[in-house]
Amino acid sequence: MGLSRFVHTGVVVEDLDAAVEFFTVLGLDCSTPITVEGEWVDRIIDLSGTRVEIVMVRLPDGTDTLELVRFHAPPAEAGGEHAPANRQGVRHIAYAADDLRAVVDRVREAGWDLVGDIVDYRGMYLLCYIRGPEGLIIELAEPLRAGTAD
Secondary structure, three states, X not given: OOOOOOOOEEEEOOOHXXXXXXXXXXXXXXXXXXXXXXXXXXXXXXXXXXXXXXXXXXXOOOOEEEEEEEEEEOOOOXXXXXXXXXXXXXXXXEEEOOOHHXXXXXXXXXXXXXXXXXXXXXOOEEEXXXXXXXXXXXXXXXXXXXXXXX
16 A cells, blocks of 8 residues: 555754744634643654644635744754745645735735745736745645636
8 A cells, every 4th residue: 555645744943933834824723732742752753852733724615824933942953933935845835815915915914925926827827925924835726717727
């Protein structure tokens, strides 16, 4: 047997409250934070003394998409907060939007902004990148034609 379905993506953040606010402004649902610790966590991630706070981010239909993780222990190594879109590794997470411009307006009102511009990709999608807290980049894609939602 192989892989059967997508479960979620884990995103480590320093300011869990700001991340939850950002995803809520985007229109996603966030669970109540839970704290996880113990030897079983240490073994999975190969760190010692792990204590993390986790919030699940869900689409309005209840589908989990992200696991926001705030490490209280052990301390993390320093890294670049505003990595450019071409830096190796996971750089952005994309969501479909019914009304991209309305989401961008809400995000701007809450204090975040676009990385670049809103662009029309070949009349099929409106696309944009939004930079949230701690340099997290979210891509929004609004289908402009029937059959482009996937």
